[in-house]
Amino acid sequence: MTVIRVEDPADPRLADYRGLTDVALRRALEPERGLYMAEGAKVIGRAVAAGHRPRSVLVSERWLDSVAAAVDPDVEVYLAPAPLLEEVTGYQVHRGALAAMERPGLPSLTDLVRDARRVVVLEGIVDHTNVGAIFRSAAGIGADAVVVSPTCADPLYRRSVKVSMGTVFQVPWTRAESWPGALDQLRELGFEVAGLALTDDAVGLDEFAARAGERVALVMGTEGDGLTRQALAHVDEAVVIPMHGGVDSLNVAAASAVAMWALRRRP
Numbered sequence: 018m019t020v021i022r023v024e025d026p027a028d029p030r031l032a033d034y035r036g037l038t039d040v041a042l043r044r045a046l047e048p049e050r051g052l053y054m055a056e057g058a059k060v061i062g063r064a065v066a067a068g069h070r071p072r073s074v075l076v077s078e079r080w081l082d083s084v085a086a087a088v089d090p091d092v093e094v095y096l097a098p099a100p101l102l103e104e105v106t107g108y109q110v111h112r113g114a115l116a117a118m119e120r121p122g123l124p125s126l127t128d129l130v131r132d133a134r135r136v137v138v139l140e141g142i143v144d145h146t147n148v149g150a151i152f153r154s155a156a157g158i159g160a161d162a163v164v165v166s167p168t169c170a171d172p173l174y175r176r177s178v179k180v181s182m183g184t185v186f187q188v189p190w191t192r193a194e195s196w197p198g199a200l201d202q203l204r205e206l207g208f209e210v211a212g213l214a215l216t217d218d219a220v221g222l223d224e225f226a227a228r229a230g231e232r233v234a235l236v237m238g239t240e241g242d243g244l245t246r247q248a249l250a251h252v253d254e255a256v257v258i259p260m261h262g263g264v265d266s267l268n269v270a271a272a273s274a275v276a277m278w279a280l281r282r283r284p
Contacts, residue, residue, distance in 0.1 A: 019090070020096050021095050023095045024098075026105045030073070035107075037106045037108060038107040038108050047173070053120050053171075054116070055116045055118050055175075055178055056115050056116075058083035058084050059182075060179065060183040063182075063186050070092075071088050072117040073092065074092060076096060076115070077110070079113055081096060083114070084114050126194075126199060127202075129190070130161075130162055133162045135281070136164060137151065138163075138237065140245065142165075142240065143170050144170065145176035146177075148165075149180030151270050151273045151274075152177070154270070154274040156188050158278055160188065162191075165192050167194075172190060197251040209230045211225060211229075211253065212244050213238070214243050215265060216249065220257070222275070222279050229280055
């Protein structure tokens with residue numbers, strides 16, 4: 018492993034790691050530079066196992082051995098004291114390691130869902146924590162793929178990757194090129210498109226799950242307003258999770274887990 022000790026926070030080799038707390042800046046720069054951030058040895062290991070390549074790694078002494086087991090010997094590893102990591106990134110790196118990963122290309126929607134039976138579609142979800150949590154549920158419960166709308170938060174943003182525990186690397190996903198046209202395309206590919214929404218004509222989740230077809234695409238909307246009217250006009254059916262106690266709905270990440278469980282693939 019190529020270990021390079023750095024002591025100057027202004028070292029130009031650390032450019033990929035600067036200002037990680039500025040969400041708007043990172044959203045612009047990470048796709049532009051063709052990179053994303055993986056935090057922690059476990060997450061870095063999962064990214065590498067999924068075939069993603071680190072451009073470099075920034076690590077504190079304590080976590081050096083863990084990172085060494087995860088990356089190829091030719092990857093440059095910048096070793097720095099914990100205070101320098103915090104100064105460069107703008108936050109405390111609790112797990113002591115960051116990797117600037119080369120961003121992989123995304124499959125077409127057709128290729129993504131070719132063999133899928135259960136697909137989760139995210140419209141305009143902007144909270145990276147929710148996106149990461151949804152991917153973790155998709156991996157754990159067994160959704161085959163995730164499609165994100167053009168306005169949805171980046172699943173490979175550092176916070177999403179961290180909350181997902183690296184499952185964004187194991188659940189196949191892509192970003193829709195057109196919206197809500199992607200819902201029509203899913204229907205043309207043989208999916209029943211269901212939108213989770215609080216509408217007057219929505220059917221209960223249990224009822225829908227009991228008669229759901231072989232291939233279902235479940236569409237989840239934004240944290241505040243839910244699915245847009247444009248998206249609802251392109252779903253086959255609106256579905257609701259029946260609630261009690263005067264609560265009208267769940268957080269989108271919790272709702273996605275409940276709905277995926279109800280619609281889980283059966284032998």
